[in-house]
Amino acid sequence: MPFYRAHVLVCNGTPCILKGSRAVQTALVDEIKKKGLENEIKVVETGCLGISEVGPVMVVYPEGITYCGVTVNDVPTIVEEHLLKGRVVERLVYKERTASHVSAAAASRSREQRVVLKNVGSIDPTSIEEYIAVGGYEAMGKALTQMTPLEVIKAVKDSGLRGRGGAAFPTGLKWELTADAPGENKTIVCNADEGEPGNFKDRLILEGDPHSIVEAMIIAGYAIGANKGYVYIRGEYHQSVSHLERAIAVAREMELLGEDILGSRFNFDIEVFKGAGAYICGEETALLESLEGTRGESRMKPPYPPTSGLHGQPTVINNVETLANIPQIIANGAEWFASIGTEKSKGTKIFSPCGDVLYPGVYEVPFGTTMREVIYEMAGGIKSGKDLKAVLIGGPSGICISKEDLDRQFAFEDLPPGAGALIVIDEDKCIVDIMQNCAKFFLHESCGQCVPCREGTKRLYELFTWWQGGAGSPGDLALAQSLGDVMSVSAKCGLGQFAATAFRTSLPLFEEEYRAHVVDRVCPSGVCKMNNGCESEVV
Amino acid sequence: MKSLEDLRRIREQTLESMKIRDNAAKCKIVVAMGTCGIAAGAREVMSAILDELNKRGITEVVVTQTGCKGLCEQEPLVDVCKPDQPTVTYGYVTPEKARTIVAQHLVNDSIVGDWVVKTQ
Numbered sequence: 001m002p003f004y005r006a007h008v009l010v011c012n013g014t015p016c017i018l019k020g021s022r023a024v025q026t027a028l029v030d031e032i033k034k035k036g037l038e039n040e041i042k043v044v045e046t047g048c049l050g051i052s053e054v055g056p057v058m059v060v061y062p063e064g065i066t067y068c069g070v071t072v073n074d075v076p077t078i079v080e081e082h083l084l085k086g087r088v089v090e091r092l093v094y095k096e097r098t099a100s101h102v103s104a105a106a107a108s109r110s111r112e113q114r115v116v117l118k119n120v121g122s123i124d125p126t127s128i129e130e131y132i133a134v135g136g137y138e139a140m141g142k143a144l145t146q147m148t149p150l151e152v153i154k155a156v157k158d159s160g161l162r163g164r165g166g167a168a169f170p171t172g173l174k175w176e177l178t179a180d181a182p183g184e185n186k187t188i189v190c191n192a193d194e195g196e197p198g199n200f201k202d203r204l205i206l207e208g209d210p211h212s213i214v215e216a217m218i219i220a221g222y223a224i225g226a227n228k229g230y231v232y233i234r235g236e237y238h239q240s241v242s243h244l245e246r247a248i249a250v251a252r253e254m255e256l257l258g259e260d261i262l263g264s265r266f267n268f269d270i271e272v273f274k275g276a277g278a279y280i281c282g283e284e285t286a287l288l289e290s291l292e293g294t295r296g297e298s299r300m301k302p303p304y305p306p307t308s309g310l311h312g313q314p315t316v317i318n319n320v321e322t323l324a325n326i327p328q329i330i331a332n333g334a335e336w337f338a339s340i341g342t343e344k345s346k347g348t349k350i351f352s353p354c355g356d357v358l359y360p361g362v363y364e365v366p367f368g369t370t371m372r373e374v375i376y377e378m379a380g381g382i383k384s385g386k387d388l389k390a391v392l393i394g395g396p397s398g399i400c401i402s403k404e405d406l407d408r409q410f411a412f413e414d415l416p417p418g419a420g421a422l423i424v425i426d427e428d429k430c431i432v433d434i435m436q437n438c439a440k441f442f443l444h445e446s447c448g449q450c451v452p453c454r455e456g457t458k459r460l461y462e463l464f465t466w467w468q469g470g471a472g473s474p475g476d477l478a479l480a481q482s483l484g485d486v487m488s489v490s491a492k493c494g495l496g497q498f499a500a501t502a503f504r505t506s507l508p509l510f511e512e513e514y515r516a517h518v519v520d521r522v523c524p525s526g527v528c529k530m531n532n533g534c535e536s537e538v539v
Numbered sequence: 540m541k542s543l544e545d546l547r548r549i550r551e552q553t554l555e556s557m558k559i560r561d562n563a564a565k566c567k568i569v570v571a572m573g574t575c576g577i578a579a580g581a582r583e584v585m586s587a588i589l590d591e592l593n594k595r596g597i598t599e600v601v602v603t604q605t606g607c608k609g610l611c612e613q614e615p616l617v618d619v620c621k622p623d624q625p626t627v628t629y630g631y632v633t634p635e636k637a638r639t640i641v642a643q644h645l646v647n648d649s650i651v652g653d654w655v656v657k658t659q
Contacts, residue, residue, distance in 0.1 A: 002556075002593055003556070003589065003597070003598055005559075005585075005589055005601075005602035006559070006603075007557075007560060009560075040585070061559050062560070062601040063603070064560075084604070085573065085577075085604055085606060086569075086570075086572050086603055086606065087606050122560065123557075130553055130557060132546060132550045133557055134554075137546055138550075141543040141546055255541065262540070262541065262542055262543060263541055
């Protein structure tokens with residue numbers, strides 16, 4: 001293998017690509033060739049470095065200098081000055097906080113602990129060799145050759161890992177139920193249909209470290225006795241799809257997928273299935289329907305997928321982030337994993353703060369970290385120094401909290417993190433406006449199968465729109481509340497059950513503001529039109 | 540790939556080429572690449588060093604560049620720093636001398652006294 005004196009890691013996360021990192025990379029390769037440095041300097045494309053707001057980003061090793069906001073016009077300067085003459089181009093250097101492994105020159109983000117994201121941004125996701133070099137497929141090898149399926153399940157159970165998709169079901173238990181269920185063709189499905197607004201953590205894993213998912217699925221398949229895995233991936237995630245498909249193809253080529261993996265007599269293969277953009281298909285039973293080729297609508301539960309899933313066979317459905325923890329648990333042991341986090345919430349959680357924060361991005365922290373730390377220390381606080389009003393934890397289907405709760409810890413026993421989205425809302429925004437926006441989303445995404453959801457989402461949207469137009473009446477608050485209560489207990493699946501959660505949890509916090517809209521017909525933030533419904537959108 | 544041993548072999552091979560990305564203490568060769576250095580042939584020296592390292596399969600070394608050090612007359616200049624040893628600066632380095640420096644200083648740990656400009 002040739003020795004390169006420098007490696008240039010060019011971020012190829014979706015945000016950077018949108019800002020032109022592909023063109024920068026091409027220009028860089030050309031410029032390096034032009035200077036005759038192609039045998040000395042290696043250009044590596046890598047997953048998101050986590051600072052996409054200043055993209056396109058690149059890191060030059062051995063110095064570990066991070067350059068941000070690099071344009072094609074800057075490339076000749078970087079090559080001439082830094083790569084040829086060894087002089088750092090100061091004006092482009094990123095000096096803000098960033099993950100310590102990304103850049104030695106920048107201060108490390110406080111409290112960030114990378115378990116799931118440890119390879120993202122530091123290896124080339126299209127190179128299986130680099131994944132293997134950082135310990136990849138070692139856990140799979142260990143599981144397949146030195147452990148029984150029962151031992152694998154026990155390790156996952158002992159680790160205390162719980163689902164990261166929002167429902168927080170104990171992963172080991174799910175695996176055990178599936179392994180014990182009678183059935184010939186068991187399946188493992190990775191739920192990569194990351195459709196909740198505000199969530200973008202799975203994308204980072206799929207783009208930056210796709211082999212970790214391949215490895216985790218092989219381990220899961222071995223543990224539950226499945227020979228087939230599916231990744232149900234959001235169709236819009238083009239980069240994730242291509243990286244994952246490439247990873248699967250290379251793994252097949254190297255016989256890490258296929259028959260008799262590493263001489264263990266275990267056969268396993270993975271297929272990628274692209275979703276068509278329906279939010280409901282992130283719900284596990286609707287996802288299975290979609291996989292089977294029928295309309296994406298949720299099923300009656302029970303039976304749950306561990307006993308009757310894909311084609312009526314026992315099926316495990318795990319979120320991307322959940323699976324990404326598995327190789328680490330097997331490689332480092334359940335005890336190691338259980339030592340991270342709080343007493344009841346083990347491991348780390350990836351958060352994706354967005355909205356009115358200074359540095360939206362993806363941050364991985366151990367459970368027990370407070371919301372204040374994530375929003376103020378890591379994400380840089382509220383943009384333009386305003387005050388925090390509310391945070392939607394987990395996105396529109398999550399709970400709404402106010403600044404009183406800033407010091408609560410993220411943990412299943414305190415503040416449940418949902419899927420990890422933190423939609424941060426500053427003091428200038430109107431709570432009714434936010435809720436109307438969320439309601440519009442659910443109205444659009446409701447599959448229409450059950451009445452509470454189909455009708456409930458529509459009526460909620462209608463009410464919020466009336467309030468915004470100053471056409472509310474005093475009884476509306478109680479009406480909306482009871483509507484939300486009914487939806488939460490009678491809707492068939494999670495979509496309808498949680499569609500009113502944000503409103504129901506925000507009502508006690510912002511009752512005055514709601515009352516101002518409904519009773520006094522004024523919007524304290526000055527956002528709503530209050531035109532007596534004259535020009536409000538026809539519902 | 541048929542066994543865990545195959546996996547570990549790939550791992551070790553690739554890890555070598557990725558060592559450059561961690562900042563652990565290791566040997567460092569610095570080539571002065573100011574205008575004066577380049578004019579005196581620093582590019583060729585750099586290429587020779589990299590080629591020699593490649594031939595010998597040495598990866599535990601960082602090769603980097605620096606600007607003009609003010610000793611333009613003695614360019615090309617090459618610094619060799621090894622952990623816990625003083626930095627040695629060589630002057631009037633040619634590609635051939637560079638190869639000798641890699642062999643003598645880096646590998647055999649014996650400083651090539653005749654070409655030393657400065658030790659600090």
